[in-house]
Structure formats: structure tokens, C-alpha cells
Amino acid sequence: MKTVCELNKCVGCHACKDLCPKDAIQIVDSGDCLNATINEEKCINCNVCENVCQVNHPIEKKKSNVWFQGWSKNEGIRKSSSSGGLAAELARTVVKDGGVVCSCLFEGGKFTFAFAEGEEDLKKFVGSKYVKSNPEGIYKKIRKLLSEEKTVLFIGLPCQCTAVKKATEKSNKGSLYTVDLICHGTPSQKVLDSFFTQYGCTLQDIQSIRFRDKGKFSVEKDKKHIVTPGSMDCYSIAFLNGLIYTENCYTCVYADSKRVTDITIGDSWGTELPESGKGVSLILCNTERGEKLVKKSNVYLTDVDTEKAIASNPQLRAATVMPEKREEFFKGYKEGKNFNFLVMKCCTKKWFRQFIKRQLIRVKIVKGGVTYSISYTRKT
Numbered sequence: 466m467k468t469v470c471e472l473n474k475c476v477g478c479h480a481c482k483d484l485c486p487k488d489a490i491q492i493v494d495s496g497d498c499l500n501a502t503i504n505e506e507k508c509i510n511c512n513v514c515e516n517v518c519q520v521n522h523p524i525e526k527k528k529s530n531v532w533f534q535g536w537s538k539n540e541g542i543r544k545s546s547s548s549g550g551l552a553a554e555l556a557r558t559v560v561k562d563g564g565v566v567c568s569c570l571f572e573g574g575k576f577t578f579a580f581a582e583g584e585e586d587l588k589k590f591v592g593s594k595y596v597k598s599n600p601e602g603i604y605k606k607i608r609k610l611l612s613e614e615k616t617v618l619f620i621g622l623p624c625q626c627t628a629v630k631k632a633t634e635k636s637n638k639g640s641l642y643t644v645d646l647i648c649h650g651t652p653s654q655k656v657l658d659s660f661f662t663q664y665g666c667t668l669q670d671i672q673s674i675r676f677r678d679k680g681k682f683s684v685e686k687d688k689k690h691i692v693t694p695g696s697m698d699c700y701s702i703a704f705l706n707g708l709i710y711t712e713n714c715y716t717c718v719y720a721d722s723k724r725v726t727d728i729t730i731g732d733s734w735g736t737e738l739p740e741s742g743k744g745v746s747l748i749l750c751n752t753e754r755g756e757k758l759v760k761k762s763n764v765y766l767t768d769v770d771t772e773k774a775i776a777s778n779p780q781l782r783a784a785t786v787m788p789e790k791r792e793e794f795f796k797g798y799k800e801g802k803n804f805n806f807l808v809m810k811c812c813t814k815k816w817f818r819q820f821i822k823r824q825l826i827r828v829k830i831v832k833g834g835v836t837y838s839i840s841y842t843r844k845t
Contacts, residue, residue: 466502467502467505468500468502469514469520469521471520473498475498475499475500476519476520477499477624477711478519478627479492480519480632481513481514481518483600483602483603483604483632484513486509486513487507487508489507489508490504494654496653496655496798496799497795497798497799498711499653499713517632519624519627519628524627524630524725526718526721527725527752528723529722529724529749530750530751530752530753530755530756531750532747532750532769533748533759533768534549534745534767534768534769534774535745535748535764536548536549536740536764536765537549537553537764538765539554543744546591547592548730548732549733549744549745549746549764550746551759552644552646553587554762554763554764555618555642555644555758556568556581556590558758558761559616559618560582560583562616563615564615564618564640565617565618566580566581566582566587566590566618567603567606567617567618567619568581568621569590569621570589571594571671571673572589574670574671575599576594577601578598578600578602578603592675592676595651595652595676595704596656596657597651597652598621598622598625600625603629604628604632607633607641608632608636610639611633611636611637611639611640611641612636612639615640616639616640617640618642619642619644620644620645620646621644621645621646622651623645623646623648623717623725623729624719626644626645626725626726627719629643630725642727642728644726644728645725646730646731647732647747647778647780648714648717648720649705650707650710650784651710651711652711656798657700659804660700662804663804663805670843670844671842673841673842675839675841694826698839699809700808700839702815702819703794703811706812707787707788708790708794708808708812709791715784715786718784720780720782720783720784720785725751727750727755728751728758729751730746730747730749731747732746733745733746733769733774734747734777734778735774735778738767747774748766788811790811794808
């Protein structure tokens with residue numbers, strides 16, 4: 466099998482597949498890793514795929530100009546956002562000025578990317594996605610928009626932003642802004658689908674899904690909770706313990722305080738602001754133009770202790786360390802074993818803690834508090 470980059474190190478940006486003039490590339494998703502494979506019968510050795518690949522040709526990371534923490538001045542936007550609503554406000558600023566926003570959403574049973582040109586259209590992007598979204602199909606359209614001198618704001622993971630920058634190097638006649646998210650790592654959509662399968666549905670059966678809502682979450686099926694509200698479901702346990710990311714995530718070159726985009730946003734973990742319960746974002750302005758866009762947006766900004774912010778966001782220091790039990794999890798996953806059973810085996814202490822917590826919540830000895838889990842609505 467001939468691959469575009471080193472075996473099992475593909476980030477899944479799909480840029481090589483999108484830009485191949487002969488449709489000679491397929492992205493093979495094995496659950497635990499991704500590979501961009503080349504059909505040698507179709508290949509004309511033009512090297513478009515090799516040149517656009519960020520694994521083969523990394524781009525330079527730069528120290529941020531200035532750091533802030535802040536939130537949207539619009540209480541409705543702040544409340545509906547996973548954190549402080551910074552992504553939503555940056556997007557609003559761009560579309561108000563006649564620009565186009567490209568970001569990820571859940572639609573038709575898949576996590577993919579779409580474009581928005583109006584404020585109402587931006588609502589489809591709301592919320593964190595703790596899974597790898599598929600950017601296939603966006604690169605040529607972004608190139609076209611830029612060639613028409615349109616302003617484009619792209620919001621995605623650092624690897625996805627890098628792919629957009631590399632794919633548009635020769636066509637950026639307009640104005641491209643890139644905003645990346647501080648990323649722990651991301652699982653394949655296949656892994657998330659296997660989680661839902663044990664509850665009698667697949668991603669194709671789901672109309673909407675939400676991973677975070679200010680930290681208070683639960684998986685729901687037909688408006689009934691699968692796990693007790695206030696406790697954590699097994700997908701969230703596996704995600705937060707780094708068990709289920711694709712292999713490339715454990716050697717991520719973007720897990721660093723130096724960045725590759727105009728703006729980096731995430732949660733302002735460790736903040737001592739009394740506003741923290743409502744959602745506070747950490748904002749890294751990595752370029753002058755990025756800083757101008759942030760300050761132009763409808764957001765409240767305040768200083769942040771940079772050292773404390775880095776200490777509270779491990780992914781600004783180093784990539785997630787691959788857990789010892791990850792190989793065992795994916796061996797069972799490929800054998801078709803139950804997702805929750807595998808999490809119980811591989812994250813036993815964390816699973817048992819949540820099991821006990823659920824029992825205590827049910828008998829009203831403790832309250833649920835803040836935790837992570839998934840909520841979703843099935844199609845009717």
C-alpha cells in the first residue's frame with residue numbers, strides 16, 4: 466500500500482484527496498489511524514499530494530503576539546456556546562463585513578464542513594465537536610472564494626487550518642483568516658458510531674448531537690437520559706483520558722504555545738474570574754491581523770496569566786501521551802466488542818468512579834455537578 470505520508474501518521478485533512486487531479490487518493494479510516502492511500506494505476510506522479518501534505522512539509526510555528534481571556538458581550542451567544550462564544554463572535558464580525566465563514570457541523574449523520582454567509586446561517590456551527598470532522602470538498606471552494614477577493618474565515622483544528630493555508634498558498638488574493646482550537650486529540654467518526662450502536666442507533670439515525678453545554682451533559686435517547694445526569698458517559702471518559710484518538714494525535718506537532726494560525730481559542734482553564742461558570746475563552750492573537758479581528762469583534766477582553774494558562778492547558782505544552790491500554794481497546798474494537806465494556810476494562814478506575822457517582826446521585830446523596838457527556842436528538 467503506497468501512502469502519501471508516513472504510515473498511520475495521516476492527520477485526515479483530506480487536502481491531498483481534494484486536490485488530486487486524477488482522483489487517485491483515498492483516505493482509509495481504520496478507527497485507530499488514518500492513511501491517505503495512492504492508486505498507482507491512476508497516479509501521474511504530479512506530486513500535488515506530496516507537496517500539500519503537512520506531515521511531509523510542516524509549516525513554521527510562531528510565538529503569539531498577545532494573549533487574552535474573554536467572552537461574547539451577547540449573553541445569548543455566550544450561553545449557547547461551549548465556552549465564551551469567541552468563535553461565534555469572530556464569525557459574526559466576518560459575515561457582517563461581507564465575508565464567508567467555513568467551519569464544522571453535524572449534518573446527515575456526518576461531521577463535515579460547510580460555508581455560511583449570513584448571521585442566521587452561523588447557528589449551525591455552534592458547539593464543540595469531540596470527533597474528527599471531515600473537511601473533504603472545502604479546499605477548491607476556499608481557493609475560488611479567495612480568487613474572487615472574498616474574505617474567508619476558517620475555524621477548525623490546527624491540522625485542518627494548516628491544510629487550508631497550504632492548499633491556498635498560491636490563490637490567496639483575498640483575505641484568509643485562520644482560527645484554530647486548542648486540541649486534545651480527536652477520534653475517528655467510526656469510533657463514535659460504535660459508541661452509539663450499543664444504544665440501538667447509529668450516527669445516521671441522529672438529527673443533532675451536543676458534546677458540551679458549559680460542562681453539564683448527559684447522553685439522551687428519545688429525550689431520556691442514558692447515563693444519570695451529572696455523571697460521565699463512556700465515550701467522554703475515553704476521550705478525556707486520550708484512549709481513542711487517531712494515532713497521529715499522540716505525536717501532534719501543534720501541541721505547543723507557538724501556533725500556526727491568526728488566532729487560537731480554547732477554554733480559559735485555571736481562570737480565577739468569577740465569570741468562569743458562564744464560560745470564559747482563552748484567546749491567543751498570533752498575528753497583528755488576528756489581533757485586529759479579535760478587537761473588532763463584540764467581545765469583552767481582559768488580561769490572562771500566560772504561565773497559568775499554559776499550565777492549565779496541557780496541549781499548549783505537549784501532545785497527549787498514548788495510554789498503555791489503547792492497543793487493548795482498539796484490539797477489542799476491531800473484534801466488535803461492546804464500547805462501554807472496553808472502556809470499563811481500559812479505564813477501570815475512572816469508569817468505577819462514575820459508576821459509584823451515578824448510584825450516589827440516584828439516591829440523592831450527592832449532586833451531579835459539572836462533568837462531560839453527550840446529548841443528542843434522534844430523527845423522527
